[in-house]
Amino acid sequence: MSEMNRRKFLTVASQVVGVAVFSRGIFKGLFSAAQAAEPAKPLAELKMLDPKDTLASAVKYVEDYKKAPTSKGNHCVSCQFYAKKEVKAGKEVGTCTIFQGKLVYGNAFCNSYSKKA
Ligand code: SF4
Known part of the structure; x- marks a missing residue:
């Protein structure tokens, strides 16, 4: 893998992981709120x-x-x-x-x- 391809790969990979972690946090927050609001x-x-x-x-x-x-x-x-x-x-x-x-x-x-x- 060339230096440029490797750098691009790492950049995209870190963005994907960041979005996944962020989404998981939001989902957990929403789930907790829904659970708390559930009678x-x-x-x-x-x-x-x-x-x-x-x-x-x-x-x-x-x-x-x-x-x-x-x-x-x-x-x-x-x-x-x-x-x-x-x-x-x-x-x-x-x-x-x-x-x-x-x-x-x-x-x-x-x-x-x-x-x-
Ligand atoms: S009520 Fe029973 S199951 Fe719940 S925390 Fe206490 S020991 Fe554990």
């Missing part, structure tokens, strides 16, 4: 969080705190991010600030646990 759904319409979900995996979410050696007996019901409870199929479930639009089990646990004050 809360009734609990009955929410689905259970899939432990294989990317974010759930990242914070090591487990549906039964007894299977998490780091839980030390703590679980969602005593976490400050847990709210709005109901019973589904005999188990307490609720919402979690971290997993918007999903339900978590009251007996679940993840590494983002923070004891209620």
Whole structure:
């Protein structure tokens, strides 16, 4: 590749990457704003969080705190991010600030646990 072609290639490549990064930032911002503006759904319409979900995996979410050696007996019901409870199929479930639009089990646990004050 000649010096001129290489320079032109690098210039175009940096512009493409810049546009992609910029667009991604705008998209993320719009998505967050849309999510924030979205009215809360009734609990009955929410689905259970899939432990294989990317974010759930990242914070090591487990549906039964007894299977998490780091839980030390703590679980969602005593976490400050847990709210709005109901019973589904005999188990307490609720919402979690971290997993918007999903339900978590009251007996679940993840590494983002923070004891209620
Ligand atoms: S942040 Fe708290 S309420 Fe949410 S899943 Fe983790 S332990 Fe449960």
